[in-house]
Amino acid sequence: MSAALAAVLLSLLSALAYATAAVAQERLASRSAGAGLPRLLRDRAWWWSVLLNAAGALLHVVALRYGPLTVVQPLGALTLVAAVPLGARIAGRRVSAVEWRGTGLTLLGLGALLLTASGPAPDDVLSVPEALGVAAATTALICAFAWPGARPGLRHATASGVASGVASALTQTVTVAATDRSGPLLGAQVVGVALLVAAFATVGLLLAQTAYRGGLGAPLAVVTLANPVAAAVIGVSLLGERLRGGPVGVLLALTGAALASWGVVLLSRAAPEPGRAAPTQVVASGGPPLPGQRRRSTHRRLTRL
Template sequence: MGEADIAVVLALAAALFMAVGDVIHQRSAHEITDEPVGHLELFLKLLRDGRWWLGSGVAAMGFACQAAALGLGSVLLVQALLVTSLLFALPLSARLSHRRVTRWEWIWAVLLAGAVAVIVTVGNPTEGATRASLQTWIEVAAVLGPVLVLCLVGARMSSGAMSAVLTGVVSGALWGVFAVLTKTVVHRLDVTSLAGVVELLSTPELYAWAVVGILGTSTQQAAFRAGSLTASLPTMTVTEPLVGCALGVVVLGETMRPGETGWVLLIAAAVTVVVATAALARGEATDLEPATV
């Protein structure tokens, strides 16, 4: 089994663990309190919730598998496969909600799985660099930063579904950045020697990785809390791989090699992923009352 094959297995394992963690986090964020709370207050309340920590532990296993996958495969490959987390969340969420998975949900699930398989096989993603220059990251921040700030401002000025969507965009984008930073950190992870530890601790991406992870977690919980899961979950699930894959190309120089006739099929598969992800997320969302953030 080659490195790319191992990366596929690890990415699918990451998708499974993250799906379980997301389902637990969704319920915890909605049930932690009936009172209106801000982003910071919500996060602090969740830090005292045992069920939230259970979900975080499961999600951490997913992040570990994702990191291992990124150490062996491209961001394009790993992020495309992480979309399949909804395939695992679908039956789990349905069972916890005491409902049956509908025929249409299974149809969308099959379409999603098929589209991801097309992207991975036809797209033939290849690895690029493992680290970007400071100038490149400054340019990314200059473009992405104002967009995320505007989304947060819009989320604060709105409520319900719109607030959940805008906050979900921020969270998904941050997790996309997190994936690219994870690849850099993993390739500099060497705890077998003092020199390796020193090199890791002197890597600026390590500290950016930690900050982005915290911000991604806090905005994720705020998105879950802001409104219906039918608004927050599809947004985050679609935004993360889109931003992660875009940065994989722009920042790390990764490429897709579908061949001359494969681009049409690849574009069709990408559109199918977006549509099927949104449809599945709406189907798996539980009937929880939206809360005010």
Template sequence: MTAATGVSLFVAVPAAVLGAACMGLASAAQARATKEVETGKPLDLTLFRRLVGRPLWLIGIAATVLGLVLQLVALAYGPLLLVQPLLVTSLMFAGFLSARLERRRPDRVMSFGGLLCVAGLAAFLVVARPSGNGDVLLTGSALLPLGIALAALTLIGLGFAAYSRSGSLRVLGLAVATGVLYGLTAGLMKVVAGQFRAGIDEPFKHWTLYIVCVVGPLGFLLSQNTFQQGRFLTPALAVITALDPLVGVAIGLSWMGESANGTPLALFGEALGGLVIVIGIAMLSTRASHLSVDQPGESAEHTEAERPGSDPDDGYGLAGSTC
């Protein structure tokens, strides 16, 4: 590793971890704030209007902005394949902070499920051995395969959110769409960060900045709807924080010329890391569903008050986390 690479990682890694901490705080605060307003329908476009002025939500906004700045710094100095997996640690920060906001102890099973998600992505990172630090998108038809796949996954998620009668599927759909849009935003922010390094006015000459200005807020709106529609924080946030870096990794490999270890043994290890993530998410969702059923008989110290408009079948929900 060269001296220049060492300096870049010295900046990128702390910035990514601190950014993840800010994002964790933002998720916990925003999830709590969405429960203080009337519950609307999935994909509610008026939710922002009801949230404006809520102190916790404003704290979440400030933490989001700081987290995005730190993420931008990390992406400016490190490859997507390094920065994006580190951002999944926001899941652990969010779980701990949500428990503090709710003044209860973390639930051990959900904490372990969250830890599995983080461990799976960490294993993926170690085995993949990311290299390259591209910040220029490929052009033309090279963008189409992944672009079509991401668009289809987003539309499927939104379809579940809009039309499913199952509360858990609605929240899962919102979480999937949010994770994809967050990962796409991160990938494009990597390009914007490189353009800023070339000149302060350079990003305004390219379409990527304007796409970020549309996709980023849309992802944020979906995340707020996800927070309100569900009940527990960790399960759906696990879906979002897993999809976000995985989409970022896909963008780095497909659109920016970054590379990863592609030997058969490495591919097996990377697939194993992905399996661990899936197991962690499944454990979280199962535990959340179990707690949702048992909740009416639990003590006030360990439960969230029932709120009007809540759906008992929302195992992927967010607020009131016991993680």
């Protein structure tokens, strides 16, 4: 099996694990809105979502050993493909036409970005000063997005995507440096960057948990878009990765980014309001509404009109 194919297959499995974790986090956030971290730590469902995220992260780490950031990161868009219909099914509703269009546009845009990616298995790493500089810039950016204000869900989702993308870029440095036989397995570079990976991965997880309080589709789309963009910036500017196709490739990448952004906007408009009941939600007694109950409910709505 070639390195590129191994990276793609591992990325697919990683996306599936991340999608299941995202749905679990969204459901947990919707039923415990306003709950602090201590309460989450006592919830077994939250720990299951953490384990799913950990499984996705482990598969992602291995994929980064076989493929460059510009190839592996856009494949994370498959998380959105699985999570939106899965979340709707668990919530007892159908995926709306707007959600399908938003998901499709996001994936089409990220697919265009993937077509412009190129490069063999990674062999370059960030130096310690570069890693510290990236960490400092990322921390400032996360603080700016996480500052209190309007639309906290999408801002927290953006911060989560940036944190996760940077964690992936730093993870690639750890995996390449740790498997390089020319240096020590646990040198200062590997240990120091690994600590930064753990910090940004944790921050990304917690920010995603708060972002999902407003629904799943739009925040997950923002995370899916911000993640590869952050990683690609590091890969192209510091790790020598390139977009193929010259000027045409750059134009295709910009077009893909515009399409993906349009998809995110559609998903943000289609996101259900927190606390709004799903169309197929059962009554509070736990069973389906009786025919008489349905008729009386309809009569009350007509009376109000």
